[in-house]
Amino acid sequence: AGDALAWLGWRPPIRSTPLAELRRGVRGDPKPWMSATGIVPRPLAAALPPATIQERWFARLYLLKGLALAVLVLFWCASGVIALTVAFEPARAILLTHGFTVAQANAFTIATSLMDISVGLAIAWRRSCRIGLIAGILISLGYMAGCALITPELWVEPLGALVKTGPAIVLMLLCLAMLDNR
Numbered sequence: 001a002g003d004a005l006a007w008l009g010w011r012p013p014i015r016s017t018p019l020a021e022l023r024r025g026v027r028g029d030p031k032p033w034m035s036a037t038g039i040v041p042r043p044l045a046a047a048l049p050p051a052t053i054q055e056r057w058f059a060r061l062y063l064l065k066g067l068a069l070a071v072l073v074l075f076w077c078a079s080g081v082i083a084l085t086v087a088f089e090p091a092r093a094i095l096l097t098h099g100f101t102v103a104q105a106n107a108f109t110i111a112t113s114l115m116d117i118s119v120g121l122a123i124a125w126r127r128s129c130r131i132g133l134i135a136g137i138l139i140s141l142g143y144m145a146g147c148a149l150i151t152p153e154l155w156v157e158p159l160g161a162l163v164k165t166g167p168a169i170v171l172m173l174l175c176l177a178m179l180d181n182r
Contacts (some may be wrong), residue, residue, distance in 0.1 A: 005066075009126030011181065012066070065178045068171055069123060075168065076120030076136060083113040098150050116137060123175075130179055133172045140165050140172075 002015035034040055064109075083091050088109060095105035119139060122132025144165055147154050155162050 008124055010066075033052070041115075061178055066089075068175050068178075069129070070135075071131070072136065072172060072175065073120045073124045076123065076132075078120075080113040080116030080120065083109060083116070088113075094151060094154075112143075130176065133176050133179070137169050137172050140169050171175050 002012040005012050006015055030041065067130055091109045092102075092105045096102065100108065116139075119132050119136045122128040122135065124132075144162060147162055
């Protein structure tokens, strides 16, 4: 999985080469080096200062960064694929009941579905991730505004589809804040 992510431009710490090196292990006798330098290595616990709050936050968020980005890739791609396939008719029907022509409803449903898939794929590739996240935020805000104008009844839909857009925007903002590696 780490090697596959590397093809997308990401630098996960676990890939085949580091795993091979860990399996190979460290071999050698440190005594000649110690006698030549006079340095006696300390245990790791004695060499490291206690972790600060910033270091603890970084460690926790670093592990969640990959999960959050993967969730967003799946969210956007699944949203687009579902709307293009099994939910195409219901999505189109909403537009038809609000004055769209059949051609307009078809075009709008297809365009927004492809746009969602494009955002998911952009987030998946490291080079375009920032653009994908920003596009996802802007598109989400556009969906919220458009639905408020065209289909305000969707705001009180039982499953809260539009209400969930707010937390998705916050997750994309968090991913933008954590995106830098250096």
